Amino acid sequence: MTRILPHPLLSVALVLMWLMLTRFSLGHLVLGSVISILAGLALARIEPKAPRIRSWAPLLRLVAIVSVDIVRSNWAVAWLMLTNGRHGGRTSAFVIIPLRLHDPVALALLAIILTATPGTAWLEYDREAGTLLLHVFDMIDEEDWRVLIRDRYEALLLEAFA
Amino acid sequence: MTALDSLPPWLMALVAFFLVLGSTLTLLGAFGLFHLKSFYDRIHAPTLGTSWGTAGILLASLLTWSWVQDRVFVHELVIGLCVMLTTPVTLMFLGRAALHRDRADGRGTVPASNAKKQAADSTD
Amino acid sequence: MNTVLWLALTWAQIALAVAACLSAYRIAVGPRAQDRVLGLDALYVATMLLFIVTGMRLDTPFLFEAALVIAIGGFVGTVSLAKFLLRGEVIE
Structure with a gap:
């Protein structure tokens, strides 16, 4: 087989x-x-190693969460474009985010999620340090982004991939 | 008499809504690409067009053709999936290329490579 | 055709054409190579969507195949350009 x-x-x-x-x-x-x-x-x-998915339920939940997030961030970024970045009040910044994920497929999924959501751009993943360099379009608080990615996406991906 | 004439009014309204939504978001994304000041800001702009910009137009088209041809027309799903999966690849490559070029030129605005030990055996 | 739908189709075509022009501006002006590649990426997405909308207006499903080809061809093109930017200078 x-x-x-x-x-x-x-x-x-x-x-x-x-x-x-x-x-x-x-x-x-x-x-x-x-x-x-x-x-x-x-x-x-x-690529001899096929992806091993441990359970599908977290992935389905992830799809639901991400669809909502894409709609919300589309709205947020479109609004920022229309108001010219809150009339000059918007700042963008680089954030370094430590990741617990190591599975390549899970990382690829996280990359697709973060890039498909307007407002965040995945720039560079450092395999040895396990950190991700992210660029955020509308930066308010760095810690918020670390917590958001850890709890909202990474936890589910860790559950789904062994 | 075109296919679009045969749609019932409620579906016409829905199709029109998705068309306007999708094209306006794409336009806003392109406008951002046009007027934002730095490359790292501009890299966010096309994602508007590739997420709901594409989704809006494809949904409009999906609704129309499924109604007209009386079967679910799935080309849109394939195009949508294709765009959804390929844009991140392009943007990640571009982001890495931009970082690499800015670091090579010594532009001070980008963070340095965060693992100094990698500088010796630079793994791209 | 219903007026609302006519307006929506016209607006969509104009908006996508303008979006393609704005992306073309970015390709022409740059200032750096990565900006031009980003412009190309936005240009092919706008063109692909314009094909789909035009297909709806002209009542022909054949423009889909063209849109699919643009989507795949544009992806391969922009990725290889980005890859060149990443690698081309490593060798230099």
């Missing part, structure tokens, strides 16, 4: 995408399956 499907999640996602982009038919199901199995095998050559 693991020899044919070293990356089961990737292969399933690829088949689904294939079927979405074409009309559903048996031929496309077969073609899509073959391609996704080949893609999984090709990826296994580059």
Whole structure:
């Protein structure tokens, strides 16, 4: 099983995408399956370790939280653009955030979350020190951001990935 | 007579709302890109366009085509997922490139690499 | 076509076109290479959205394929440019 499907999640996602982009038919199901199995095998050559997800519940909660946060921060940043940064009162800053996460997939997810949310930009992760350099568009309090990332996103990611 | 004419009024209003929301957010993002002063501020601007800017337009399009063609049109989901997953990669690379270039030029506004011991065996 | 929808489509097309122009300004003016790449990133997203809106107005689903190609091509382009900025100077 693991020899044919070293990356089961990737292969399933690829088949689904294939079927979405074409009309559903048996031929496309077969073609899509073959391609996704080949893609999984090709990826296994580059990255042999498939991501291990311990539990899905925290990930689902994370998706809900992040969707709300993206809407809220879109509104906040759009408002800052319209008012010209509260008429010059906005300052941006770099923050260094210590992270407890080490799993590469979890870090990638955190990077996607922080970058997709307007107002924060992931700049650099230092693997040895385990710290992240973040740029915040509207900086009010550095400690707030550390607490927010630790409790809101990182805790759930730690729960989800072994 | 186009496909858009066949939509019921409530759906037309919803589509119009999402269109205006998405395009206005994209415009605001581009405006930020145009007028913000430093690169690290500007890197935040396009995320408006790639998050709800894209989502708004794609939702409008999804609603329209699903109604007209009478089946759920999923191209939008694939485009949305693609944009959602690829923008962070671009922006992270750009952020790192900008940091690297600013440090190499000795511009004082960026924080120094926080692990000094790495300076010797610089792992990009 | 209903007036509200007509207005919304027109506004969306104008706003996205202006957004593309503002991004093009950033590509032309810079001042540094990373600003130009950032401008390119914003430009391809605005263009892709403009294709989708135009597809709705012209009542053809074919512009989707074009939008999908722009999304993927733009990603590959901007990432390789950013990668070049990161690596090109390391070698120098």
